[in-house]
Amino acid sequence: MKEVIVLVLFGVVTAAVNGDCGDGFIRYHEFCYHFSHDRETWIDAKSVCNTLLDGRLAEITDPAAYRFLAQEIVKLNTDFWIGADDILLEGEWKWVSSGDPVLNASAQNKIFLSNSGGNENCLEFHHSTNWNDEACSHAQRYICQKTSEPAEIVG
Numbered sequence: 200m201k202e203v204i205v206l207v208l209f210g211v212v213t214a215a216v217n218g219d220c221g222d223g224f225i226r227y228h229e230f231c232y233h234f235s236h237d238r239e240t241w242i243d244a245k246s247v248c249n250t251l252l253d254g255r256l257a258e259i260t261d262p263a264a265y266r267f268l269a270q271e272i273v274k275l276n277t278d279f280w281i282g283a284d285d286i287l288l289e290g291e292w293k294w295v296s297s298g299d300p301v302l303n304a305s306a307q308n309k310i311f312l313s314n315s316g317g318n319e320n321c322l323e324f325h326h327s328t329n330w331n332d333e334a335c336s337h338a339q340r341y342i343c344q345k346t347s348e349p350a351e352i353v354g
């Protein structure tokens with residue numbers, strides 16, 4: 200009588216592939232973007248991007264990246280927090296991590312900074328694809344960004 204021994208080996212499943220963005224992110228060139236489903240205040244959104252997703256609120260300075268994200272925004276048809284504010288000094292809009300001034304990312308990109316009610320200090324990517332200042336306490340969806348893992352580490 201023959202005995203058949205079947206060995207089932209459970210290997211370690213490696214979720215992360217070099218150059219991949221991971222679950223829930225879409226890739227554009229060297230950046231990975233996550234469009235949240237949950238709604239948070241701007242501060243909480245920033246915190247989620249930093250701690251849970253190991254990234255930051257999206258900082259958009261490249262015209263091609265702007266156009267890519269704008270296409271997604273049009274599909275999703277809602278507003279998203281991005282990573283700029285004028286909390287420290289009214290009218291002085293800066294990207295959070297770089298400290299660079301917020302400029303039009305592309306020729307199509309209009310920025311509306313009304314400071315309505317004297318209380319709009321956080322930047323949103325409006326569903327019109329323009330950018331708009333909004334009250335930071337408003338809870339809405341947000342875009343996180345991180346740099347994709349390099350496919351090969353050189354050096």
Ligand SMILES: [Ca+2]
Nearest residue numbers: 285314319320
């Ligand atoms: Ca303001």
Ligand SMILES: [Ca+2]
Nearest residue numbers: 313319332333
């Ligand atoms: Ca506004």
